[in-house]
Amino acid sequence: MFDKAKRVFETPTRYQNFIAGQFVDATGGNVISRESPAHGQLVSHYPASTRADAEAAIAAARESFETGQWTFSYGGDRARVLRTVAGLIRQNAEELALIETLETSKPLDAAHGEVMFSAELWDYAAGAARILAGDSHNTLGEGMLGLVLREPIGVVGIITPWNFPLLILSERLPFALAAGCSVVVKPSEFTSGTALMLGRYLKQAGLPDGVCNIIAGTGDPVGQAILESDDVDMVAFTGSTRVGRAAIAASAGNIKKLSLELGGKSPSVVFADCDLDAAVDGVIKAGTINMGECCIAGSRLLVDARIADAFQVRIAERLQSLRMGDPLDPSSRIGAIINQAQFDRISTLVRDGVRDGARIVCGGDPDNHSGLYYPPTVLADVKPGMAVAREEIFGPVVSVMQFETLDEAINLANDTEYGLAAYVWTNDLSIALSCSRRIRAGRVWVNSALAGFPEMPLGGFKQSGNGRETGRYGVEEYTELKSVHLQVGLQSERWVEGA
Numbered sequence: 001m002f003d004k005a006k007r008v009f010e011t012p013t014r015y016q017n018f019i020a021g022q023f024v025d026a027t028g029g030n031v032i033s034r035e036s037p038a039h040g041q042l043v044s045h046y047p048a049s050t051r052a053d054a055e056a057a058i059a060a061a062r063e064s065f066e067t068g069q070w071t072f073s074y075g076g077d078r079a080r081v082l083r084t085v086a087g088l089i090r091q092n093a094e095e096l097a098l099i100e101t102l103e104t105s106k107p108l109d110a111a112h113g114e115v116m117f118s119a120e121l122w123d124y125a126a127g128a129a130r131i132l133a134g135d136s137h138n139t140l141g142e143g144m145l146g147l148v149l150r151e152p153i154g155v156v157g158i159i160t161p162w163n164f165p166l167l168i169l170s171e172r173l174p175f176a177l178a179a180g181c182s183v184v185v186k187p188s189e190f191t192s193g194t195a196l197m198l199g200r201y202l203k204q205a206g207l208p209d210g211v212c213n214i215i216a217g218t219g220d221p222v223g224q225a226i227l228e229s230d231d232v233d234m235v236a237f238t239g240s241t242r243v244g245r246a247a248i249a250a251s252a253g254n255i256k257k258l259s260l261e262l263g264g265k266s267p268s269v270v271f272a273d274c275d276l277d278a279a280v281d282g283v284i285k286a287g288t289i290n291m292g293e294c295c296i297a298g299s300r301l302l303v304d305a306r307i308a309d310a311f312q313v314r315i316a317e318r319l320q321s322l323r324m325g326d327p328l329d330p331s332s333r334i335g336a337i338i339n340q341a342q343f344d345r346i347s348t349l350v351r352d353g354v355r356d357g358a359r360i361v362c363g364g365d366p367d368n369h370s371g372l373y374y375p376p377t378v379l380a381d382v383k384p385g386m387a388v389a390r391e392e393i394f395g396p397v398v399s400v401m402q403f404e405t406l407d408e409a410i411n412l413a414n415d416t417e418y419g420l421a422a423y424v425w426t427n428d429l430s431i432a433l434s435c436s437r438r439i440r441a442g443r444v445w446v447n448s449a450l451a452g453f454p455e456m457p458l459g460g461f462k463q464s465g466n467g468r469e470t471g472r473y474g475v476e477e478y479t480e481l482k483s484v485h486l487q488v489g490l491q492s493e494r495w496v497e498g499a
Contacts, residue, residue, distance in 0.1 A: 013044050013193065015192065017196070017213075018214040019057045019213045019215065020209050021203065022209075023199065028048075028050065030047075031045040031048055032192075032217070034103055037104070038102075043103060046189065047216045048216070048218075049215045049217030050221060050222075051222070053215055054184070054229075058213075058226065058229050060209075061182040061183060064208060064210030065152075070208050071182075073180070075129045076129075079178075081207050083126040088201040089122060096166060096194050101327050101328060104162065104163065105327050105336040107335055111327075119170075121171060121470065125174035126178070128175070128178050132179060132476075133150065134481070144485060145488055146486070147486060149483075150480075151481075151482055153181060153234050154181060155181065155184065155231060156176045156232070157183075158184070158235075159223050159238070160185070160186070162190040163394075175470065175475045175478060179476075179479050182211050183212045183213065184213045185212065185213065185214040186226060196216060198212075199212075224250060230254040233254075234256055235258055236259040236477075241262040241392075241417075241418075241465075259465075259468075260467060261460060261465045261467075262464050263464060264296055264419075265300055265389075265417075266286070266298050266300065266441065267412065268398075269413055270307070275425075275427065276314070278425070280314050282449035284318055286450060288376050291335055291336070291337055291396050292346075292397060293338060293342070298423050299392070299399065300399055300412075301400045302401050302412050303402055304409075308402045315362075315378055319376045324375060334375075336372040337374050338372075342395070343372045346395035349397070353379050356386050356388075357386070358386060363375040364379075376396040377396060377397045377398070378397075383401070384401065386399070392418070413435070413441075417463045418462060419461030419462040419463075420460040422445070423445045424447070425447060441464075442460045454471065
């Protein structure tokens with residue numbers, strides 16, 4: 001793999017947009033160049049798309065939707081296309097994983113696992129395309145039959161972030177396609193490679209031209225054009241809560257539907273009766289996976305006061321053995337941070353936390369490491385009002401707080417504007433059920449961290465967003481319901497007398 005990476009360093013990959021079934025450069029030919037965060041070498045050139053490119057992609061999606069070739073196609077035909085794409089993702093898994101590792105700096109094994117899970121999502125959506133259905137009502141009287149049709153919502157814009165480029169797109173795109181929608185995709189300008197590669201697979205799988213269009217570029221103008229367009233009926237956006245608010249404002253023109261997966265400040269709640277070894281491992285995984293650049297990262301560690309000190313020590317000891325380094329090295333578990341701006345934000349929040357009274361248990365010393373590598377960090381003595389306890393850090397930083405009772409634990413878990421995920425560690429079934437029911441989060445893991453299945457929905461409570469992706473709910477998200485009142489036989493009553 002090092003040899004393949006070296007070839008990319010020598011000749012960075014140049015990608016093209018995918019519009020109306022054609023691979024094209026951006027208007028004017030400008031490009032966005034991407035360096036590997038871990039290696040400081042150019043690895044990719046993406047089209048720097050303009051508003052004109054976005055409008056062309058939207059027009060292609062609109063035309064394809066209105067013709068109905070995909071919109072009203074047989075679900076089995078849609079399933080075959082999606083299943084073929086799943087197979088192509090698997091066939092090209094090594095290449096896709098290398099692209100993601102070079103562009104994001106996530107460890108190669110993690111990238112490969114995400115690629116393979118992405119294929120699972122395409123497979124699941126293929127099955128869902130066959131069973132998407134409406135309803136009927138045969139209880140409306142002798143002369144009336146009611147039909148409830150579930151129809152594709154129309155043209156969907158999908159705007160994805162840089163932290164899980166292929167995976168987050170695969171949680172949305174195949175489900176929108178399964179529903180019969182036409183789509184315009186805008187990946188992050190930092191990590192567009194694997195999204196643009198999907199265009200090749202969709203073409204090879206036989207997707208009709210214009211049904212899916214993929215364009216690289218920045219939020220302004222490309223993302224803004226998608227959000228503002230009256231020809232886009234829905235936007236699925238994944239990113240920060242701050243940008244999510246801007247998306248809501250920009251979508252007001254035609255009152256388009258929004259599905260938003262936004263920020264998180266997820267708690268790992270550890271009770272004294274838990275399996276401590278499993279909890280230590282799970283807490284570390286939830287807090288440091290993808291360098292902590294994860295919206296469902298367990299960045300708040302809430303620990304039973306009876307075991308808090310000992311638990312912190314065990315976490316710190318285990319983190320010392322967690323290798324940080326070149327993501328191409330199979331032994332590395334922590335890669336580099338995505339860019340300098342994010343690295344600086346992490347450093348600032350940790351420094352501010354210490355200034356406000358937090359204590360560094362381990363890590364917090366980025367100056368002792370070269371490049372954009374931020375060491376896994378545990379902050380103790382954190383108070384709920386501190387910025388490190390409230391703001392999404394998006395780095396490998398865990399803030400520790402203590403609780404005395406179950407109610408206090410649940411109140412601490414809910415003491416945030418976010419509600420994306422939660423992790424609970426206990427062997428007491430009553431505690432597990434109480435936390436699962438009372439913590440306001442879209443996903444709750446009990447004695448597990450980050451186990452994922454295509455069948456299960458994902459999404460957020462509160463300011464973590466709205467809507468649900470994946471599972472059967474994920475296909476339904478991209479549909480509208482239509483009621484049909486079907487008169488059976490002749491009407492016995494007339495509105496106009498004598499008619």
